Every structure is written in C-alpha cells, then in structure tokens.
C-alpha cells in the first residue's frame with residue numbers, strides 16, 4: 001500500500017478487511033510502498049515519514065497483526081531495487097507500455113509530469129516486490145490483475161533464461177550447456193515435452209477481492225484525492241457532519257417523495273455498517289417516504305461511529321507511544337530482509353553475478 005497517510009473507509013473495505021482475513025490463511029507480507037509513491041509523487045515527499053506512520057497505525061488499529069503477518073518498508077530493502085534492475089534487463093519495453101493502468105494514468109494525470117522512466121517501470125518494481133517472497137498469491141482488485149499477469153511473464157522469462165533445464169532433450173543440445181541455449185530454444189524444448197525448467201520463481205496467482213461498492217460523500221468512489229472520504233480517525237461529530245452533506249437518491253427532492261435506496265450512496269453505507277434491522281427499516285421506509293433523509297443519515301452515522309469507535313480505541317496506544325509503530329516496522333523489515341537476502345543470493349548465482 002502506498003503511504004498516503006490516514007486511511008479511509010474505502011481503504012478498509014477495499015483492501016484491509018481482506019488482508020485481515022488472509023493473515024489467518026496464508027503466510028502474508030505487507031509493505032509500505034514508498035518507492036511506488038515516488039513513481040507518481042516524486043515532487044512532494046514532505047509528508048512521507050508521517051504518512052507512513054499514520055497508515056501503519058491504521059493497519060494495526062484495524063486488526064492487521066504483526067504476529068501473524070510481516071510488515072515492512074520497501075525502501076529499507078535495497079534488494080527490491082536490485083531485483084527490479086535485473087528484471088529491467090530482461091523485460092521487453094512493449095510489455096510495460098501495454099499495461100492498461102500505465103496508459104490510463106498517463107492520459108489522466110495532468111497536474112504533474114509522470115512521463116518518466118520510473119513510472120513506466122513501476123509494474124516491474126511490483127513484480128520484484130512479489131517475486132522476492134516467491135509469492136503464490138497476490139490479493140488484488142480487478143484493475144491490478146494485468147500487473148500480476150506481467151509478474152507471471154517476468155517469472156517465466158527469468159526462469160527460462162536462468163533456471164536449470166533438465167529432461168530427455170538434454171542429449172539434443174550437441175555439447176552445449178543449457179545456460180548457452182537461448183530462452184526461445186528452451187521454450188521450444190519445454191513446449192515439445194523434451195525438457196522442463198527448474199526455475200527460481202513460482203508464477204503467482206491473483207487472489208481477486210470482490211469488495212462492495214463504497215461511495216464517498218459526493219457519490220463517486222471514495223478517494224482521498226477527491227476530498228470525499230470519511231477517515232477511520234474521524235471523530236463522531238465530523239462523521240455526522242460529512243454524512244449530513246452526503247448525496248442521496250437525486251429524484252427524492254421533498255420529504256414526502258418516496259426514495260429508492262438501491263441508487264442511494266447512503267444506503268450503500270448502511271449495507272456495510274448498519275444492523276440488519278436498520279437496513280430492513282430504511283429499505284422499507286425510504287420507499288414509502290416514512291423516513292426522511294436526515295433521519296436516515298443520523299441512523300447511518302450512529303452505526304458508523306459505533307464501528308469506528310473500536311478502531312479508534314485500538315489506535316490510542318500507538319498515538320500515546322508513536323515509537324511502537326516504528327518498532328513493528330523495524331521487526332518486520334528484519335524478517336523480510338532475511339527472505340530477500342536468501343532470494344537474492346539464489347538470483348545472483350543464477351545470473352552468475354557471484
């Protein structure tokens with residue numbers, strides 16, 4: 001996760017709740033992607049340090065557990081940069097240029113220049129982040145699936161170039177070593193069933209996360225950059241005020257007009273944070289105009305504030321002793337470093353950089 005500071009409900013519902021579930025099912029690694037932050041935000045690093053702290057404090061407050069999962073800071077592990085560099089040697093430019101998010105963001109981000117080498121290469125840096133831990137699975141939303149696909153292609157290419165080939169086809173190489181065969185030659189032999197490759201990297205799968213729709217107070221997707229977010233740290237009065245300005249069913253102009261909760265962003269919040277009883281009541285009484293939007297929003301604020309209270313309570317010890325967050329990161333970074341160093345020793349040996 002890029003260190004963007006305090007997290008909002010969209011981050012919680014879209015990613016964090018899923019990570020918290022996965023930490024009981026997998027050996028998990030989560031990192032502060034500060035180098036990734038630089039690929040688009042290189043011109044403003046003033047808040048990077050504080051934003052890292054705020055984000056990781058929110059991870060902890062929400063229930064991501066450093067005893068179950070490893071948290072680390074990307075830039076503290078130069079091994080990631082080294083693997084990224086080695087991958088950049090073998091990755092055709094076209095693979096990066098056709099990544100959909102690259103084209104989209106290049107077209108959409110106009111307020112600063114991201115026509116840079118670092119921005120083009122960021123999916124490859126992600127490939128290094130993933131493959132460093134020989135990940136079998138990466139939890140992603142649909143927009144990130146092409147990045148995992150690129151990671152699989154990079155792993156395959158690296159394995160073909162530098163993995164050990166063995167099998168019946170060995171005799172056909174006329175005295176040459178497998179390292180001297182082109183990747184294409186190896187691919188053909190594997191395709192014909194004459195050889196198999198014993199590669200360093202597994203090909204990871206996307207673990208698709210189906211997150212419920214979570215609109216911001218203006219009805220668009222909740223995002224810090226749209227200024228429409230409700231933060232996990234917002235106190236009750238701020239949450240109530242934000243909800244009071246939230247857009248509703250646009251066709252419901254007067255209190256006496258019946259509404260349609262199916263198209264109302266406030267109802268989307270109810271569905272996630274309110275009790276079943278409240279959801280059923282709003283669903284019924286909105287359609288008959290028995291409940292007004294103001295009362296409906298008050299109900300939503302009540303449930304949401306009760307939900308946030310427990311997160312804010314768990315955050316307090318970190319706010320009282322900020323060092324605790326850095327300690328968690330320090331410990332996790334040491335654990336991640338041990339894995340990264342082992343992988344890089346294998347990688348250097350395979351590429352013959354020893």
Ligand code: SF4
Nearest residue numbers: 259264266286293296
């Ligand atoms: S009553 Fe609630 S669900 Fe219905 S339109 Fe108003 S805010 Fe939306």
